[in-house]
Amino acid sequence: MPEVSKLKKPDVKLVLLGDMNVGKTSLLHRYTERKFKDTVSTVGGAFFLKQWGPYNISIWDTAGREQFHGLGSMYCRGAAAIILTYDVTNWQSLVELEERFLSLTDTANHDCIYAVVGNKADLTDLTAQLPQTSDLGDQTKSEESQVLSACPTPPASPVSISGVLLRKQVTHDDAVALYGRILRYKCLDEKSTLPAEKMCFETSAKTGYNVDSLFETLFDLLLPSILRKRNENQESPTVDLEDCRTSGGKRGKASCC
Amino acid sequence: MCYQCCDWFKQHRPHLVEKRDSNGLNMEGAVDSDTSSITTEEPQTEAKPSSDQVTNTETDSISNTEDAATDNSQSDSGEFVVTMLAKAKLEEQGLGVKGRSSPLLEAGTQDMPAYMSHREEDVTAESWRQHRKHVFVLSEAGKPIYSRYGSEEALSSTMGVMMALVSFVQTSDNIIRSVYSDEHTVVFLQKGPLVLVCVSCTRQSEQQLRGELMYVYYQIISMLTQASISRIFEHKKNYDLRRLLAGSEKILDGLLNLVDSDPSFLLGAVHCLPLAASLRDSLSQILQKAITSNLVFSILIAKNQLLTIVQEKTVIEDARLEPADVHLLLNLIGASSAFQAGEIWTPICLPLFNPDCYFYAYISYLDPPECTVCLLLLSTDKEAFYAVAECKRKIEEAMTAQNSLSLIDKAQSYSVSQVGVSDLRHFMYKPFDVPDNYRQLSQFTSPEMEAPYSSEEEKTRLLDLYRYMHSRIHSTSRPLKLIYHVAEKETMLAWVTSKFELYTCFSPLVTKACAITAITKLLRWIKKEEDRLFIRYPPKYSTTPNPSKSSRSSKSDQQDSTDNGFLSLL
Numbered sequence A: 001m002p003e004v005s006k007l008k009k010p011d012v013k014l015v016l017l018g019d020m021n022v023g024k025t026s027l028l029h030r031y032t033e034r035k036f037k038d039t040v041s042t043v044g045g046a047f048f049l050k051q052w053g054p055y056n057i058s059i060w061d062t063a064g065r066e067q068f069h070g071l072g073s074m075y076c077r078g079a080a081a082i083i084l085t086y087d088v089t090n091w092q093s094l095v096e097l098e099e100r101f102l103s104l105t106d107t108a109n110h111d112c113i114y115a116v117v118g119n120k121a122d123l124t125d126l127t128a129q130l131p132q133t134s135d136l137g138d139q140t141k142s143e144e145s146q147v148l149s150a151c152p153t154p155p156a157s158p159v160s161i162s163g164v165l166l167r168k169q170v171t172h173d174d175a176v177a178l179y180g181r182i183l184r185y186k187c188l189d190e191k192s193t194l195p196a197e198k199m200c201f202e203t204s205a206k207t208g209y210n211v212d213s214l215f216e217t218l219f220d221l222l223l224p225s226i227l228r229k230r231n232e233n234q235e236s237p238t239v240d241l242e243d244c245r246t247s248g249g250k251r252g253k254a255s256c257c
Numbered sequence B: 001m002c003y004q005c006c007d008w009f010k011q012h013r014p015h016l017v018e019k020r021d022s023n024g025l026n027m028e029g030a031v032d033s034d035t036s037s038i039t040t041e042e043p044q045t046e047a048k049p050s051s052d053q054v055t056n057t058e059t060d061s062i063s064n065t066e067d068a069a070t071d072n073s074q075s076d077s078g079e080f081v082v083t084m085l086a087k088a089k090l091e092e093q094g095l096g097v098k099g100r101s102s103p104l105l106e107a108g109t110q111d112m113p114a115y116m117s118h119r120e121e122d123v124t125a126e127s128w129r130q131h132r133k134h135v136f137v138l139s140e141a142g143k144p145i146y147s148r149y150g151s152e153e154a155l156s157s158t159m160g161v162m163m164a165l166v167s168f169v170q171t172s173d174n175i176i177r178s179v180y181s182d183e184h185t186v187v188f189l190q191k192g193p194l195v196l197v198c199v200s201c202t203r204q205s206e207q208q209l210r211g212e213l214m215y216v217y218y219q220i221i222s223m224l225t226q227a228s229i230s231r232i233f234e235h236k237k238n239y240d241l242r243r244l245l246a247g248s249e250k251i252l253d254g255l256l257n258l259v260d261s262d263p264s265f266l267l268g269a270v271h272c273l274p275l276a277a278s279l280r281d282s283l284s285q286i287l288q289k290a291i292t293s294n295l296v297f298s299i300l301i302a303k304n305q306l307l308t309i310v311q312e313k314t315v316i317e318d319a320r321l322e323p324a325d326v327h328l329l330l331n332l333i334g335a336s337s338a339f340q341a342g343e344i345w346t347p348i349c350l351p352l353f354n355p356d357c358y359f360y361a362y363i364s365y366l367d368p369p370e371c372t373v374c375l376l377l378l379s380t381d382k383e384a385f386y387a388v389a390e391c392k393r394k395i396e397e398a399m400t401a402q403n404s405l406s407l408i409d410k411a412q413s414y415s416v417s418q419v420g421v422s423d424l425r426h427f428m429y430k431p432f433d434v435p436d437n438y439r440q441l442s443q444f445t446s447p448e449m450e451a452p453y454s455s456e457e458e459k460t461r462l463l464d465l466y467r468y469m470h471s472r473i474h475s476t477s478r479p480l481k482l483i484y485h486v487a488e489k490e491t492m493l494a495w496v497t498s499k500f501e502l503y504t505c506f507s508p509l510v511t512k513a514c515a516i517t518a519i520t521k522l523l524r525w526i527k528k529e530e531d532r533l534f535i536r537y538p539p540k541y542s543t544t545p546n547p548s549k550s551s552r553s554s555k556s557d558q559q560d561s562t563d564n565g566f567l568s569l570l
């Protein structure tokens, strides 16, 4: 039924930002395909339409390479949520978020939600080496988790999975501090916006640790935006982007969740 | 050893200094048996197409028998070149090494565990040195930018030596072009602030190797644009360009693998998938109808070959799409399996179309999860993603309605047996007389490589023979129009006229008379099949009411797109 596919208008937009090699593509792949596989460094940006319940969420997986810097603001235009991704084993990747990527978010919606995500936690934390059982009832297990459950070694000695743990270069506190600076950059009031504890994640695309939780949390938080946008679309068949942005209250969001 | 050093600006005839290696090494030892059999080549005298014929009296162009103009003032730098190369350990092997595997085999890849990427190779190992063809890119300041094998860091001293070479020769207002040793040809190409070097132990001509370096240069331009590369190095002479190319190594690696395995690059022509003319036309019409403003090219690809290209009218009046630009696009798609998921939107520069501007490419596969049919839409408008994505939906719908995907799926390359000429094993035919030619992409047609050319080694050997024939045909000093060449395992015939360029490969027992008859039959067969073998009348559409909006003609509009924003990060 081609007619139906034509009507699949995205409800909201989510953008993955972060330096090259931090694992943006891997995170998205883990979430949508439940797998961790070899990736190729992303060229430009890749657009996906993700069905979430009755809603359509458009996701931009952007390239972290400097070569594509200029496109960032285009991908972020009108975004409702932005995932700022770094690599927990690489301090510079956190620095880049502030120096290179934060300014790209200027074109996002005024009520855009920000998440700060430290990926590759499996390299530094024992707990992240175990896949988190998804609370969504999604029983599809990844290859890694099958290997894991087949492995007789108790969780206490996960060294056998990835060998030696690496030194963690970015702590959770560093990420929380960055989140605070992002709010200040956006001139948002810390009290009325989402708390850092809720919006700073440590994940592993490799084991799946915290990945579902990251995306599901964001989608839940986006629900008010989705519903509002659907409403607006019903009221006026022509969508005015400017209108969308100004009517999106910062306050309404926090109280909704 | 001899080296060749040429004044770039005069460029009349390369000065060639010949210096015999002290131990007077006989080349035979290093040459594999098949290439050495090239010397059995004989002048072709009684061929039927004799009007175009040039008699070839030369016996062997591989050894250093070309006329040499001795230039004493340069011989010092010749010594220098040789010692510097020796220091850089590029040349160490060879003279005394026995039992070296055929240069046609990629020795390095055999020894190397499959999981190890070329970038992690030990650059001091023998296997590293034995690669068939090394390619290095460095900046004028001698900073490493790219190396095909081994990491740039590990090779930085080698690259430093190369740069020393380049600048040493430059000080005397010359430009270093190539260095020859018994086993290696080293070719240099300077393009703006970039220096490209190829170290090859294939028997390819310098001209061909330089052509390949051009492709590497163009691929870099396609990612960064010429204008921004110049600006970067004006701004900062010792800028580390790897910052901007990081992550693109796979694209360059992929390009070099294609250059080695796909004759499209050698011929400077594109290969399209044979398709019934009616199907190709209907696909073109689908593309022609799904347009939006600022869309300039719509390209449909299946199995890495072209199905059709539809072009914007005003843009194509301006300039035609060059085969090399298409090759770069195909390589970009092939090298990034990531494209198989989602819809890609990325800036890309077509260096031959305009080296200073970006297009925006929409790339999406139409047949997931198989991912063999790929749609590529090029726009001049950075913001046009959603409009262009809508074109894809229209194309998808129309293709579903016409059941195009399953028809495309049946399309395949053809077997030489379909030509019905015994003794003919393989051929490559590049016509010059396609209708509407001056605005049309150069194309060529060629059957599958079948037995006895099924193994990788044999395929490479056949391609090497073609390269050899090609180099003779296109030799700058003594171009030939017709070559009949009896090799050990096959007989090759190459023929170029004002209407076509043809390379054929016959079984070794074929007689000259037979070969000529076979070619007449082959040409007749191609004529009969040409509507299926080539894109005959590339359709056009009009999306741009204001022609000055095309990427080529209005630079002022597009100024912001020349650097893609990364210059602000310097």
Ligand SMILES: Nc1nc2c(ncn2[C@@H]2O[C@H](COP(=O)(O)OP(=O)(O)OP(=O)(O)O)[C@@H](O)[C@H]2O)c(=O)[nH]1
Residues within 6 Å of the ligand: A018, A019, A020, A021, A022, A023, A024, A025, A026, A027, A037, A038, A039, A040, A041, A042, A043, A062, A063, A064, A065, A119, A120, A121, A122, A123, A203, A204, A205, A206, A207, B247
């Ligand atoms: N150990 C570990 N490796 C990971 C993880 N996520 C990604 N990687 C690896 O990190 C590398 C980069 O991953 P990508 O997902 O391609 O990174 P990216 O952020 O999309 O990079 P760009 O597309 O270049 O911006 C790959 O080799 C992945 O296998 C993770 O959670 N743990």
Ligand SMILES: [Mg+2]
Residues within 6 Å of the ligand: A024, A025, A026, A039, A040, A041, A042, A061, A062, A063, A064
């Ligand atoms: Mg990526």
